[in-house]
Amino acid sequence: MFLKLYFGKTHFRGFEAISKRENNIQKVGFYNMDLKQIMIELEKMGTPTIKKIFVNHGAKEPLFGVKVGDLKKIQKKIKKNNEISLELYKTGNADAMYLAGLVADEKQIQKKDLQFWVKNAASPMISECTVAWVAAESKYGWELAREWIESEKESVSSSGWSTFSSLLSIVPNHQIESKEISKLLKRVESKIHKSQNRVKYCMNGFVIAVGGFYPELGEEALQTAKKIGKVEVMMGKTACKVPEATEYILKMRKMGKIGNKKKMARC
Structure with a gap:
């Protein structure tokens, strides 16, 4: 799997533009469609190949x-619709849940x-992307990130670390508490190799996020990356690899990307 935060890629290498297929999707007014109609369209768009890829990446x-x-074609039609977003997520369908995050209204979501989202996220695709992105864009981002990383449930804790990473990517530096981020780096250094599988992955991503998006602690993040070294994470039935934090931070420096914020966490 491949972190999306840094070079405009998706969070997981398999989740977008896997294989091109000819599919002339009928142009319908999605914004006028109800949940049932959207689910019908989603079913039409699905393919066994993409489904297998998602399952191999942990989707259920x-x-x-x-x-x-x-x-995203549906997203462009629906735009932001919090009511539809909540309905989509409650279906428990992985495709609908991801779409829910794309159309969620960060100003209206409670x-x-x-x-509810974090407790019912059934795969890394949802817990580390959908939930974290929307949480970070909402007014509850910092509060929930702090709460979630304390959870003993792997998916919830990983959502928390991913939320912190997303916050660092969009929040202006003067609004970030450097002491808090420094403490979190020290926590990662001491606990990452003893943490749960996906939590390790997201902690590693957090170190990269600090090094890439928050110059004030860039050197501290790099030193943390060097100390933790290679992070072993079981990646399921995929050929994806865990990005080495030191390598990624140095690569971002070389590319002149340090401190470049994103307009929004979602992509």
């Missing part, structure tokens, strides 16, 4: 296997909704 049934690029 039910799902249709819809490419992220196709989900903390209780995000708590």
